[in-house]
Amino acid sequence: MSKTSFSRKRGSALRFSDKDRERLNGISDEKAEAQALADPDNPPLTEGQLSRMALAREVRLVREKTGLSQPQFAARYHIGLARLRDFEQARSEPDFVVRVFLRMILEDPNKAHRLVKLVESEANAS
Template identity: 40%
Template sequence: MSERFNATSLPDDDPEGEADVPLTDDEFARGRAAMLARQAREATGLSQVAFAERYNLPLATVRDWEQGRRLPDAGSRAYLQVIRRIPEDVARALT
């Protein structure tokens, strides 16, 4: 027999109630940038190392973007959007 849970039966992992605090603008921007970087890389099917090499990006930068430690500037965001949409064309243009 499966056990059913509801919100009142779960342990209180957040006694301070901080889980419901909205993100700051900076946290939100970092999350969106991380998602864009991951989506661009996933569109290629490449590892972080291979992605960085193929698109002439520093590996540490790719990692920082994906982990939300750094925000890509406007030009980098545009580059990631183009890679996400047409990864093979971008790679061909760089060779």
Template identity: 40%
Template sequence: MTDAERRIAAESDPDAQPLTDADFARLKRTPPARIIRRALGLSQEEFAARFHIPIGTLRDWEQGRSEPDQAARAYLTVIARAPDAVSKALKPLA
């Protein structure tokens, strides 16, 4: 099936319309874990410990062996937007 044939097939299905450029523009993407970690200036070990993420899981995400699930993507979004609040929330109560 050519690209044109796929597009025609998709456009003929009212329940599976292709996304437009405007749709893509309004979608918010979760930054990759590596980008978040580097923006915070943390090593893999520091990031994993600070945010309670298993180091193997973080490495798998960063090396493309696996993708974060929906809950992990949400967590990464929160880390990206409010890292200090997440760190504070995860600290044990004194």
């Protein structure tokens, strides 16, 4: 197992040395783009891929706003854990209804949880 560790907290700014910062600031936008396009390991992303990545970030941010881990979030809101992971890693996109539910969770997580519990109790009563 790798012994690599990271000290940077997710979302915090990257820290470059003065030498690296000077080197990066010396590269023009055109040269940086040309170098990126010439890199066979880094093909340009399509608009669809960029859109899927933005949606994945939105799903993760909704979950992180609740302060829940993936398993906790999935259990609380009855979303399959594997499905949630696929959404967050841009392997699949949530359908329209799931996107609406995620937006509802973002706006009022407690209300969304109460509605889940209400529907759950109604289903158990049947």
